[in-house]
Structures are given as C-alpha cells and as structure tokens.
Amino acid sequence: AQSVTQLDSQVPVFEEAPVELRCNYSSSVSVYLFWYVQYPNQGLQLLLKYLSGSTLVKGINGFEAEFNKSQTSFHLRKPSVHISDTAEYFCAVSESGGSYIPTFGRGTSLIVHP
C-alpha cells in the first residue's frame, strides 16, 4: 500500500527567501506524484505533477519539484516566496496500474512573513 510523509507540519519563511517543502513516499510499484495547494476555505488546486520522464517538474506560481526514486522523495521548492504563497501544501501519490486513487500527506503549512 502507498503512503506519504510530509515531515514538516509548518514552515515559516520570510518573503523573497527560498523554501523547500519535503515529501517522502512509500510504494512497491511505479507511482505518480502530485503537489496541491489549499488556500483557506477553498478546495485543493494542482501545483504540479510527475508522471514520467524528466525528474524535474515545473508547475504554476514558480514552484518546481524533483522526483528522486532512490530516496523516494518529491520535494517542492520555490526560489523566492511571496506573501500570497501562504497556504497549506499537500503531497499526494497514486500507484500506476491500479485504481490510481491518490493518498495525500497531512500537509505542510507555509507561512510567509513580510
């Protein structure tokens, strides 16, 4: 069975600083990986996804993530954050070849200070 671990429940950072949100997964088969963002009182919105090919994936709002199969990680990065990036970020994994139902991590709250 697949699982996702987001090691940091909260990440405070100053505006214009770089940030990395960590995600590790566990699965015995090939996986698809996703990062979603959730703003207060809203549903989740896809930031980026890895299905295959290049391990460096670029998404919306200047975010990118790198798939590392040997370390079973899919960390999210942004070189310079804005106040508007303050939100909850969720990593998700789904196993290819099955029902593709995603499993979500517990989320990381990114708090950007001025």
Add this chain to the structure above:
Amino acid sequence: DTGVSQNPRHKITKRGQNVTFRCDPISEHNRLYWYRQTLGQGPEFLTYFQNEAQLEKSRLLSDRFSAERPKGSFSTLEIQRTEQGDSAMYLCASTPWGISSGNEQFFGPGTRLTVL
C-alpha cells in the same frame, strides 16, 4: 465558471439528523471522488464513481454514509444519523480519467459540516 461546484458550502446540524451534500463535476469528467478532510489532515478517500458506477468505497464509509451518481452527472453524499465525529470538510473532485492525466484531481470548494 466550469469548475467543480459543491452545495451547500456550510451545513450545521444537530446530532442524529440526516444531511445530504451535492457535487457537480466538470461536465466532461467521467470520474468523481468524495473525500473527507479534518483539521490538520490531508483529504481522506471515501468513495469514487466512474460514470454512474460506484467502483470503490473506503473503510471510512460506514453504513450511515451513502453516495449516488445518477446518470453519471452530479453526485450526492448522504450521512444518516449524524454524529459529532462526522464534523469535517467534505471535498468532491472530478477527473478526466485516462492514464495520460495521471488521475489529476480537480477539487470543488468543499462542504463544511458541523454536527452539534
């Protein structure tokens, strides 16, 4: 706006009452998912439909929960005899099922349920 919509956005009910939520997916999406999200947690899978067929249900979906998707369009999630532990955000998502999409989820804004 052609995104996923959910109604109502908020529902406050007393313990023991029945509630029903509605989800309207993106029209060309054939898969529809229901999730529950509690404070400080990610979405937890409840059930999903492919067109009108309910293909999988989570162990979280007790006998008090039932979901339908008549004619493969909108879906309803009903909770009977609500309990305080049912208080959560209920999220609906749809997807244009196909391996090329990786089952990317398009979420609605959610229905927040509070059981008093």
